[in-house]
Amino acid sequence: MIINDDKLNIGGHEFNSRFILGSGKYSLKLIEAAVKDAGAEIITLAVRRANTKESENILDFIPKGITLLPNTSGARNADEAVRIARLARELGCGNFVKIEVMRDAKYLLPDNAETVKATEILANEGFVVMPYMYPDLNTARDLVNAGAATIMPLASPIGSNKGLATKEFIQILIDEIDLPIIVDAGIGRPSQACEAMEMGAAAIMANTALATAGNLPLMASAFRKAIEAGRQAYLSGLGRVLTRGASASDPLTGFLRD
Template sequence: MKNDPLLLGGREFTSRFILGSGKYSVALIDAAVEEAGAEIITLALRRAEAGEKDNIMEHIPETVTLLPNTSGARNADEAIRIARLSREVGYGSFIKIEIMSDTKYLLPDNNETIKATEILAKDGFVVLPYMYPDLYAARALVSAGAAAVMPLGAPIGTNKGLCTKEFIKILVREIDLPVIVDAGIGRPSQACEAMEMGAAAIMANTAVATAGNVPLMARAFKEAVRAGRNAYLAGLGRIKEEAAASDPLTGFLDS
């Protein structure tokens, strides 16, 4: 929304839905932009430079901000090298740090991520680090110069939803940066819940890409993200242990 922008790296975005990289197709990108209103799309640099027959870059509108990621990096040094190459070939200064030394569960390595974030932030990058939702690591990322923190909701590509919900809530309360829930969101309802918790944005890919109707699912995510954000801004109603009438009935019962 124009009167409630997402602020990242000194730039304003009206959409709080971000398309993640992974299961790219022209139909997915079209749906993300046209139906979900995505203004940020992540890009795996290795894929963009692989010389594939159908260059996905040709289908991303110029109005969309590219968020290259360091997918494939196993340590800070590799991530830094990929980030600098990304900027050198013209993909800008936004960078999503992904460092996964574990190939089975694909969990982010918080320690290496903090190292890479500190060096790249000093180098003028707008760093958005993908992380496991740990408060101490998040605080270290803030000190390192991150522009946001991107905790996973569930292991990447699983569509399991908000498995780390309670830890994400802690980050929302304690970290003075946008908290973007990345990885694992499988349903629009889960995106809505994350936004109700105070997440600044949602990144999704597999949930949309594997849907039976990709454009319709992209639109559902847009509406869910917007509904969750509005609920958060409005302030959710209180929860009570005992039933309480929503209308005053005493006058009627006494008459």
């Protein structure tokens, strides 16, 4: 079965790709290859103080037609996240924003309460708000009520490549929340991305897994295939697991014994 109409819908915008690519920690020259080999339609960016006489800007390296998703990294509370989001929109590349609010630099864990506050303010201002959060069902419900377009729970600490440490709690969000659940942070291998997609995640966001790989474009391609495989497995419905014993998958070879 070919699934052509399986679109990812984020705030009324449709995407074919379920791989959101981060652009940090690697050379600007690799961005175009990474986007192409990842099949990505959304790429994240950060906002920083500008330099004068800037010789190259990341926007010059991103292929046309890619949706830009600025993040609010660096924000320590809702007010700072709102300021960064407004500046990002003023930069003139759309109204998507990934909210990240962190209070500590050691674990980089999101502040769920401040994230809900920022989501409400920015959703009311017309942003497509994609909040990064610690996977907690109550917070996810608050984010839905605040106007979030997706929920982005972390798999494990940012940049750790440790995989689905929060698997059971992400599954609860997938089962209970009607918005796309996009697993963000900590996914280190294609197999982990595939597993999250099999669980019913709507998309995967990855950066460090690629940036620290031996060959970035090749790893981007591996993630793309793993995400597609996991999605098809989810749409198919997984086969059942026996609690004990075995079940032959061949017809029994009766002729040897009759």
